[in-house]
Amino acid sequence: MIPAHELTGLILAGGEGRRMGGRDKGLEPFAGCPLVAHVGQRFSGQVAELLISANRHTDTYRLYADRVIEDHCAGFNGPLMGLYAGLCAASTPWLLVAPCDTPALPMDLAARLTAGIGAADVAVAHDGERAHPVVALLHTRLAPALRRALDAGERSVAGFYAGQRVATINMADCPAGLTNVNTPDDRARLEATLAREAS
Template identity: 40%
Template sequence: MGYFGLILAGGEGRRLGGVDKALVPLGGQPLLAHVMARFAPQVERVAISANGDGARFAPWSQGCPVLPDPPAHLHEGPLAGILAGLDWAQAQGAQGVVTVAVDTPFLPHDLAARLAGEGPALAMSSERRHPTFAAWPVGLRDEVAQALRAGERRLGRPLQGARAVVFEAPPDPFFNINTPEDLALAAGRAVR
């Protein structure tokens, strides 16, 4: 099997008033529905990385599993979610996971195809690196676990030396929604 998909949906949405980002509405659908519609066709299987009651995602998750953080790393950020995703992928016989953020409704339609391959890879735009959008081979599992044990929370450390894949299609496909202003911009973009 190739790479599976993992939607990182554990954000607390503090700048959006503490709401569950996955369920923030955009154009009549929650962000999770937008991301699922763009990402699910790109991979064989998808899981959602999130803590709490996974049933809240049921109407939009297309039956995919909701993976909580590993107990030893509960609420330690997206790296903990990636560890859970790698464990899930490895148990299913997959090569690894391609990760995306739930607050990025305009992610590239060819993201998984361009990232998945040999070894780790991460997306780049002309402005910067986007380690949230990356291919994580199951062989990185121990390195991710070690980084978490060492107190690391950023995604970049285990991806050092990863192949960079540049996405230059304007407008920014990695635009993420963090504030009410971002949500308004996304709503304007979605209407076009």
Template identity: 55%
Template sequence: MIHRETLTGLVLAGGQGRRMEGRDKGLEPFAGRPLVCHALAPLNGRVAECLISANRHPEAYAAWADRVIADLETGYMGPLMGLYSGLRAATGDWVVVVPCDSPLLPDDLVARLIAGRGDADIAVAHDGRRLHPVVALMRRSLVDDLGCAFAAGERRVEGWFGRHAWQAVDMSARAEAFANLNTLDDKRRLEACRREALRS
């Protein structure tokens, strides 16, 4: 069993936001709160510490995290580098990672990843149609291998998973919770759908 005190939560918010007009996605408002606050919601109270991986505006993110960390290598090298930096910084034996731009993740996300892991080193959310590689639970001890993979040229999170025992966790009953906001239009559409759902 994986207990709360052995868990570190990690929110990936270190991207350039190129498809969102260069905005810092995690700080973009959604339903009255920054997106990063929504990303933290399924982690709060369920992990021993929360880290935010951010390469811009660390002073703003500091209000919501136990610690804010930047990529260990500069140049916006993608989510795999954010994951590597987070695993390096984590104090727990296990790390739960979520992206900053999925504001509807279920409250029981951590429990479901733990329950669905089996004996695997990595558990990854699957919405019934596709895998969500940055919604995952993994052993922190994999960090050295991740560093080696990155040094060898690996840049895809899924590519690195393939080096280890990993398990897809069926979350198809809550597929809508994995909506990802890549653009401002995505954000507006989801906000409109949420308002409509609250009215009905």
């Protein structure tokens, strides 16, 4: 197990929100709070510091994290650029990552990923059907390799992982916890699912 003081949390909120009509997805309401607030609650007590990677509304995002970081290049450059910014900004050996649109993440996310990483440099959550590359734990020593991959034109998180030591963590017992809220319909479905589970 990796202790909390060796973990920096990173919430990726730098996307364009195209399927949300261009709105800033992390600030979209979900069950009474912005999506990013739910994700932040999932990191609470599990990390030494919480970062949010955002490229707009940074003042608002500062309400939900210890620090807000921006991509090293202007514009919307995808999650791999956000990962790189997080690896560079982290003050601990490990970076625990999740996107801003996964409001039902398991509360023991850090414990699950750290328990299964072994000798790997990356642990990736898997819901039993597919991997979720940006629900992951990464060692910060990967920053130089990721910089080289970005410079070579790599923009796929899975593509970068293909050259690394990766552990896949089975989270098939909580697939709803890895569900992304990409559209208003996704939001309605997940809110209904969680309400049923709570009743």
